Amino acid sequence: MAIVGRFAPSPSGRMHLGNVFSALLAWLSVRSVGGTMLLRIEDLDPARCREEYAMQIKDDLRWLGLDWDEEQTPQSRRTAAYAEKFDYLAAQGLLYPCYCSRDALRAASAPHERDGESVYPGTCRNLTDAERAKQTKKPSWRIRVPDEDFTVADGVQGAYRVNLAHDCGDFVVRRADGVYAYQLAVVTDDATGGVTQVVRGRDLLASAPRQVYLLRLFGADAPQYYHVPLLIDKSGRRLSKRDGDLDLGALRQTMKPEAVIGRLAFAAGLTASNAPISAAELASVFSWNKVRKQDLVIRDYWRV
Numbered sequence: 165m166a167i168v169g170r171f172a173p174s175p176s177g178r179m180h181l182g183n184v185f186s187a188l189l190a191w192l193s194v195r196s197v198g199g200t201m202l203l204r205i206e207d208l209d210p211a212r213c214r215e216e217y218a219m220q221i222k223d224d225l226r227w228l229g230l231d232w233d234e235e236q237t238p239q240s241r242r243t244a245a246y247a248e249k250f251d252y253l254a255a256q257g258l259l260y261p262c263y264c265s266r267d268a269l270r271a272a273s274a275p276h277e278r279d280g281e282s283v284y285p286g287t288c289r290n291l292t293d294a295e296r297a298k299q300t301k302k303p304s305w306r307i308r309v310p311d312e313d314f315t316v317a318d319g320v321q322g323a324y325r326v327n328l329a330h331d332c333g334d335f336v337v338r339r340a341d342g343v344y345a346y347q348l349a350v351v352t353d354d355a356t357g358g359v360t361q362v363v364r365g366r367d368l369l370a371s372a373p374r375q376v377y378l379l380r381l382f383g384a385d386a387p388q389y390y391h392v393p394l395l396i397d398k399s400g401r402r403l404s405k406r407d408g409d410l411d412l413g414a415l416r417q418t419m420k421p422e423a424v425i426g427r428l429a430f431a432a433g434l435t436a437s438n439a440p441i442s443a444a445e446l447a448s449v450f451s452w453n454k455v456r457k458q459d460l461v462i463r464d465y466w467r468v
C-alpha cells in the first residue's frame with residue numbers, strides 16, 4: 165500500500181524545536197519508504213492563526229530540508245467539507261446541541277495534554293425539545309460516544325485503550341461560534357488526503373480514539389499512528405512559545421539546518437553522536453525501532 169503522511173502545523177506562532185522534532189520524524193517515516201508527504205495548514209481558529217506564521221512555517225520546513233509533495237487546502241477554506249460531515253453525523257441522530265458555557269471555546273485547537281480537558285458529564289445529552297427551545301445561548305454541538313473500548317495500536321507507544329464514554333464523554337464537533345472542532349477537521353482532511361500514517365506529539369495520543377471513532381462512522385480506515393516523545397524542560401513542561409530561544413527564529417541565526425537535525429536525531433536515538441547530518445542522509449538510516457519512547461529533556465542535548 166502506498167504510504168501517505170502529512171505535516172499538519174497550526175500557524176499560531178513560530179516553529180519551535182518540539183514542532184521540528186515531530187516534523188522531522190513524520191518526514192523520515194515517509195521518505196525512508198518512498199512515500200508521499202502532504203502539508204496542511206491547520207488554521208481553523210481565526211483568532212489564533214495568522215497567514216504570516218503559515219509562510220514562516222513553510223520557509224522553516226524548507227530550510228530544514230523537509231519537503232512535501234502536495235499542499236492540501238488550508239482548514240480555514242474547508243468549511244463546506246466539514247459541514248458535509250457534520251450533516252452526515254446529524255442525519256444519524258448522533259449530534260446534539262450543548263448549552264454549557266466554557267465548553268467548546270477551545271475545540272478548534274488540538275487538545276494538547278495538560279490543557280485541562282475533562283470528561284463531559286452529558287448535561288445536555290437528553291434535553292427535551294421544550295428544554296432546548298427555552299435556551300438563549302447559541303449551542304455548541306457534541307457527538308454521542310458509545311460505551312465501548314477503542315484500541316489504538318500506536319507505532320511508538322504500543323496499545324492504547326480508551327473507553328470513550330468513561331474517559332472522554334461526548335465531545336464537541338462544532339463550537340458555538342460555528343467553527344468546526346479540531347477532531348472533525350483533522351479526520352475529514354486526513355481521509356480526503358488518503359493519509360495512511362499520522363506522526364505527531366505524544367500529547368495528542370488521547371485524541372486518537374476519538375478520531376478512530378469518527379473515521380469508523382465515515383467508513384474510512386484509521387491511519388497507522390506514531391505518537392512521538394515530547395521535548396520537555398527540566399520540570400517536565402512541554403516546550404512552547406515561552407522558550408523563545410529554541411524557536412527557529414533564534415536558532416536560524418546561529419545554526420545550520422544539519423546542526424539542528426544532528427542534535428535532534430541523536431536525542432531521538434537515531435544516531436550515535438550529535439554530529440551534523442542532513443535530513444536526506446538520515447532517511448537512509450531511519451527506523452521506528454530506534455526511536456526512543458521517553459520524553460526528552462531537550463537542554464541536555466542542546467548546549468549551544
Ligand code: GLU
Pocket residue numbers: 172173174206274350363364368
Ligand atoms: N495542528 C495540530 C497541532 O499543531 C496537529 C494536529 C495533528 O497532527 O493531528 O497541534
Ligand code: ZN
Pocket residue numbers: 261262263264286287288289
Ligand atoms: Zn452541555
